[in-house]
Amino acid sequence: MSTQGFSLEPNANPKPANIRATTLENPGFGRFFTDHMAHVRWTSDAGWHGHRVCPYGPLTLDPAASVLHYAQEIFEGIKAYRHADGSVWTFRPEKNAARFRASARRLALPELSDDDFVGAIKALVAQDVDWVPTPASEADESSLYLRPFMIASEAFLGVRPANEVDFYVIASPVAAYFKGGVKPVSIWLSSNYKRASQGGTGFAKCGGNYAASLVAQREAAEHGCDQVAFLDAAENTWIEELGGMNLFFVTRDGRLVTPRLTGTILDGVTRDSLLQLARDEGLTPEERPISIDEWRDGVASGEIIEVFACGTAAVITPIGKLISEDATLEHPQGNEVAARLRKRLLDIQYGRAEDVHGWLTKLA
Numbered sequence: 001m002s003t004q005g006f007s008l009e010p011n012a013n014p015k016p017a018n019i020r021a022t023t024l025e026n027p028g029f030g031r032f033f034t035d036h037m038a039h040v041r042w043t044s045d046a047g048w049h050g051h052r053v054c055p056y057g058p059l060t061l062d063p064a065a066s067v068l069h070y071a072q073e074i075f076e077g078i079k080a081y082r083h084a085d086g087s088v089w090t091f092r093p094e095k096n097a098a099r100f101r102a103s104a105r106r107l108a109l110p111e112l113s114d115d116d117f118v119g120a121i122k123a124l125v126a127q128d129v130d131w132v133p134t135p136a137s138e139a140d141e142s143s144l145y146l147r148p149f150m151i152a153s154e155a156f157l158g159v160r161p162a163n164e165v166d167f168y169v170i171a172s173p174v175a176a177y178f179k180g181g182v183k184p185v186s187i188w189l190s191s192n193y194k195r196a197s198q199g200g201t202g203f204a205k206c207g208g209n210y211a212a213s214l215v216a217q218r219e220a221a222e223h224g225c226d227q228v229a230f231l232d233a234a235e236n237t238w239i240e241e242l243g244g245m246n247l248f249f250v251t252r253d254g255r256l257v258t259p260r261l262t263g264t265i266l267d268g269v270t271r272d273s274l275l276q277l278a279r280d281e282g283l284t285p286e287e288r289p290i291s292i293d294e295w296r297d298g299v300a301s302g303e304i305i306e307v308f309a310c311g312t313a314a315v316i317t318p319i320g321k322l323i324s325e326d327a328t329l330e331h332p333q334g335n336e337v338a339a340r341l342r343k344r345l346l347d348i349q350y351g352r353a354e355d356v357h358g359w360l361t362k363l364a
């Protein structure tokens with residue numbers, strides 16, 4: 001049997017239905033994985049080949065595989081949502097496919113076609129469709145989180161782009177990213193660390209960016225904060241984003257402002273979707289540089305009425321506090337715009353509102 005040109009090697013020992021049911025009741029985030037994964041191999045001689053869905057399990061990698069030494073790796077994050085009629089959909093996968101290609105170019109990895117990227121997701125979800133959670137209510141934000149990734153697997157310690165590469169998609173049933181409903185998070189403003197710089201890899205979704213941000217995330221936790229915000233590396237002035245989420249500011253006069261993409265900021269699918277939804281919600285979207293002073297002064301004066309972070313994993317998360325070495329800035333409590341945009345986006349993703357922008361792709 002095959003789907004989307006992917007051959008199937010079924011898992012001979014899938015998790016029993018009762019174990020799966022217990023997992024789906026309380027999946028957490030990224031702790032449990034489905035019975036299968038999708039795999040496509042690339043060599044410089046043969047190109048992409050060997051499309052298959054196979055049992056989920058440990059990879060066999062040569063200890064000299066270049067990903068382990070030089071971090072030639074990229075990834076994506078995208079979800080599958082079960083609608084009330086049982087069908088399963090994903091959200092703007094062509095945006096993730098295009099971003100994955102942009103990341104691949106930056107990391108000197110081979111580009112994967114939309115057909116292979118979306119095909120791998122379709123083939124995997126078709127096989128593991130029973131792992132897509134059925135939300136119990138509108139408040140239940142469970143979904144199947146899909147993690148496509150590409151690694152340089154050639155065994156070679158010389159420094160050059162690898163001639164052997166593997167692409168995989170794994171899947172993990174997830175509940176809401178932050179436990180206990182939508183609560184405002186506290187943000188640590190990093191002064192010791194930068195996430196990205198001009199000409200670097202900030203726009204690429206690569207593991208290396210995350211590795212470089214972990215020490216700042218730990219510093220945030222040491223200051224009692226949930227997440228870390230980064231300023232630009234050149235001037236230490238301009239707001240970029242969090243370690244894994246984009247930032248938005250809502251002004252008193254109805255503008256929805258987010259930092260312009262300058263090459264150091266990740267082009268989030270959620271960010272792009274909110275810029276489009278803004279107009280439907282009577283807001284004026286604005287992409288431009290925003291300084292740390294504008295954030296601080298705007299919240300203090302009441303010009304900025306809400307600040308929130310967004311991404312596929314956590315959707316929209318309001319920001320309650322900005323903490324730095326010298327000051328703590330409390331934000332207003334309401335967060336009504338964030339709540340409205342959040343509901344609008346989730347309603348589209350879960351099929352409760354009309355998909356007016358044509359963002360959904362059926363998977364099963």
Ligand SMILES: *Cc1c(COP(=O)(O)O)cnc(C)c1O
Binds near residue numbers: 243246267268271312
């Ligand atoms: C993935 C990611 C985001 C959010 O992107 P989405 O496509 O909305 O999930 C934002 N910033 C960084 C650094 C990311 O890696």
